Every structure is written in structure tokens, then in C-alpha cells.
Amino acid sequence: MELFRVVGEGGARVFSVDVPGGVGCEGGVRADVTAMVGVGKWEVLVPAWRERAGELRVVPIGFPPEVVREEAEGWWLEPGDVGGLVGRVRAASHKGERGRVGVWAGSRGLAGAALLSARAAARTPAGLVYLCCDEEVYGLLGGLGGGVVVRPGDEGVRVDAAVVGPGWGRGEERVGQLAAILGRCGRGVIDADGLEALARLRDGEGRLDLGGRWVLTPHPGECARLAGCTVEEVLDAPGRVCGELARGLGAVVVLKAHTTWVVGPSGRVWVYDGMCAPLGTGGAGDVLAGVIGGLLAHGVGVEEAACAGVVAHGEAGRRLFARRGWFGAEDVVGEVGSILKDLGVDYG
Known part of the structure; x- marks a missing residue:
């Protein structure tokens, strides 16, 4: 020493x-x-x-690349991986074929998070995005959706993937709402306040198995809450902590830190070396949840959607800073569609 x-x-x-x-x-x-x-x-x-x-x-x-992949404990995520993870979109496809996303988000004082997430999902190959919000914020959000369909509640909404939690609030009613969404939606993303509802739901039931169909996107504090450990343990041993959490809940865990760890319930690990300080801004996580949700709705595999979303989100931040300097989360939304195309998510 x-x-x-x-x-x-x-x-x-x-x-x-x-x-x-x-x-x-x-x-x-x-x-x-x-x-x-x-x-x-x-x-x-x-x-x-x-x-x-x-x-x-x-x-x-x-070292031959195929041997490195076979022997590695996990895999570093690079920009060139995204196209292969997502694939090309059929040129003749229309909005009804490309996937429907339902975003359950927004509450009094936190409506902006809902818009960020829904608009980010709309920048992916998914064809339709529904924002299901509370009545008390529908008056604010209803006219701001743009290409997003805003609904007070979720009656009649059928989706291929869900995004649950951005700016949702932490009222006790969210636990029951989350349970209902898990029951009706085949797969999706649970983020932010949705993770707190998930922790309460699990604590109440004793055990919860998401069947490998859902992506959890915690920051270190949220990960520590779910895993029952300290933030320091999460940052010191992300592979172990996230691996135990992924296996215990049957979910893909995306740990959002300056290096982003994606860990599947099978124990597979991918890491993206983000290190982009400007991306550590309020609302950036809501954008990531929307991107992953859009890819899931489009039919991309759960682990593949998580990995591709992480890289596209990170590269959008890097490119924004190189071109414009410091930015806000709404700028990342505007960059998502362009970066996905440049990373190989094209049509034809």
C-alpha cells in the first residue's frame, strides 16, 4: 500500500x-x-x-472473439451490439403490427416523468403508446401527449408491454394497481415508484416470481431496498447483489449507475461503461424505462431489450453532450429515434 x-x-x-x-x-x-x-x-x-x-x-x-464470449463471465455492451439485439423492422409494417406500449405513470407534481417515459417509448419501433394516468392529472396531460394516446385510467387499453412507475407516486393503492397490471400484461418495465410498490407487494406475499418477463430498472438506492442490503454493497458487488435479486424475483435487473449492469435471472451479465455525467439528470431514468418498454412491445427479447435500451440511452447522452453540451432529459427523448437508427435499428 x-x-x-x-x-x-x-x-x-x-x-x-x-x-x-x-x-x-x-x-x-x-x-x-x-x-x-x-x-x-x-x-x-x-x-x-x-x-x-x-x-x-x-x-x-x-483471442478468437467466439472463445472470449464463451469463456467470459459476462459481456461488455458496445454500440455495435444494438442492431443485432433489436433487428430490422419490416418495411411494410404498420402501427398495429409494431407493438402497443402502456405507460402507467404520473401523479400530482410528477406528471413530467410520465410524459418523458411515454414520449421515449414513441421514439422506438413500437407503433402505439398509451399513457394511463390518474384523473387528477389527466387535465394536465391530456393535451400534451402529441403522438401518445393519454387515457384517464386504463379501461379498454390492450398492450404488448407495460412501463410502470415513473412519477407514479407511492400511495398504498399503487400496490394493488401493480398487481393488476402484472396480471394483465405479459411483460414490461418496472421503474421508480413502481419498484417501491413491487417491494411492498413482495413483502406482503412473501414471494413473487415475475417469470423472466419483466425488467426492473433501479438506481443503487432502490436496488438496496429491493435486495435488503446497503447502497455500498450494491456498488461494491453489483454482480452478486443484482444476480440474487434477479433470481429471487425472476426478472432482468438493470442497475443504473455510472456503469450500468444488466443481470438476468439465469445469471447472465452484461455491462455498459456509461461514465456520462450529463446523463445523470432528473428524468433520464424515465426515458430509459420508456425506451426499454417500447422495444419490449415491439417483440424484442427481454434481456435483449434491456441491453439495447441501456446502450441506446447512454450513446444518446454522449452524442448530445459532444454536440450541444449540458442537456436535460427531454433532449434525450429527442435523440432516441436517431441514435437507434444510427446503431442499426432500421427498416427494410
Whole structure:
């Protein structure tokens, strides 16, 4: 540890090989560049330690890509993965074929989250988006939907996937509403206030199995609440914590941190090295939930939709900052459709 201290206080740029010295320990080296030999090393993607690695570079030494995939504990998500995860849209398809999304969101004082999520879903290949909101905010939201169909309640709404929770509020009635949505919708995304309702529903029933059909999108605090641990444990051991949560609930867990971990109930892990500070803005998570929900409604697999949504969302943030500087969540909504196309989600 004394050597690490001397390196850190020396003032020179630090180049690390594979992982910075002392990763996982207090007082370890903080590198400017970390070159990983052959394959990426998972230690540098743990949120608690990611900043110590600086700029990441993988140095190829001839490992066949198919062998790397087979032997890896998980997979790094890259922009080039999105097209293969989602696929092309049939040129002759119409809105009724491309999927219907239902967004249960919005409450007094939190209506903006509902619009962000619904409008983001509308920027995916999904054909129809319904925003099902409370009567008390319908007067506000009803005229703002644009291409989104806004409904007071959900009577008569049939959807292929649901997004539940953005700005929904935490009243006790949400637990019963969530249970009803889970019963009528085959798959979807549970986010924000929906995660609190899910925790209460599970606590009340003792056990809950979502059948591998739902995506949960917690930030570290919400993940800790669901997993019954501390935020520090989530950031130190995301693979273990999210893996146990995914298996316990039968869901895909998307841990939203500066590195985003996607963990399926089978134990498969994908990580996106986001590190985009401007994307850490109010409402950005609501946008992500809408994007994943839109992809699910379009028929994309549950794990694939989660991974593709995470990458598209992150790359939209990076491109926005490069082009315009600091931005708000509504700007990310406007970028989603363009970034999906550029990453290979085309039609024809």
C-alpha cells in the first residue's frame, strides 16, 4: 500500500495494465489509462472502483472473439451490439403490427416523468403508446401527449408491454394497481415508484416470481431496498447483489449507475461503461424505462431489450453532450429515434 501511495502522490500520469493496483482496497492507485490485455477485466467496471481506472483500452492479443464470449463471465455492451439485439423492422409494417406500449405513470407534481417515459417509448419501433394516468392529472396531460394516446385510467387499453412507475407516486393503492397490471400484461418495465410498490407487494406475499418477463430498472438506492442490503454493497458487488435479486424475483435487473449492469435471472451479465455525467439528470431514468418498454412491445427479447435500451440511452447522452453540451432529459427523448437508427435499428 505504501507503493500505491507514492505512485499516487508522485504527480506523474499513471498507466496501469489489466487493473489499477489496489482496486478493491482503500488507498489503491488511480490510473489515467488502464490497458486490459486480451479481454476487458470486470474489476474495473464495478461502480465503486470504476473511476480509478481512467480511460479504458483493450489490447487484442489474438483471442478468437467466439472463445472470449464463451469463456467470459459476462459481456461488455458496445454500440455495435444494438442492431443485432433489436433487428430490422419490416418495411411494410404498420402501427398495429409494431407493438402497443402502456405507460402507467404520473401523479400530482410528477406528471413530467410520465410524459418523458411515454414520449421515449414513441421514439422506438413500437407503433402505439398509451399513457394511463390518474384523473387528477389527466387535465394536465391530456393535451400534451402529441403522438401518445393519454387515457384517464386504463379501461379498454390492450398492450404488448407495460412501463410502470415513473412519477407514479407511492400511495398504498399503487400496490394493488401493480398487481393488476402484472396480471394483465405479459411483460414490461418496472421503474421508480413502481419498484417501491413491487417491494411492498413482495413483502406482503412473501414471494413473487415475475417469470423472466419483466425488467426492473433501479438506481443503487432502490436496488438496496429491493435486495435488503446497503447502497455500498450494491456498488461494491453489483454482480452478486443484482444476480440474487434477479433470481429471487425472476426478472432482468438493470442497475443504473455510472456503469450500468444488466443481470438476468439465469445469471447472465452484461455491462455498459456509461461514465456520462450529463446523463445523470432528473428524468433520464424515465426515458430509459420508456425506451426499454417500447422495444419490449415491439417483440424484442427481454434481456435483449434491456441491453439495447441501456446502450441506446447512454450513446444518446454522449452524442448530445459532444454536440450541444449540458442537456436535460427531454433532449434525450429527442435523440432516441436517431441514435437507434444510427446503431442499426432500421427498416427494410
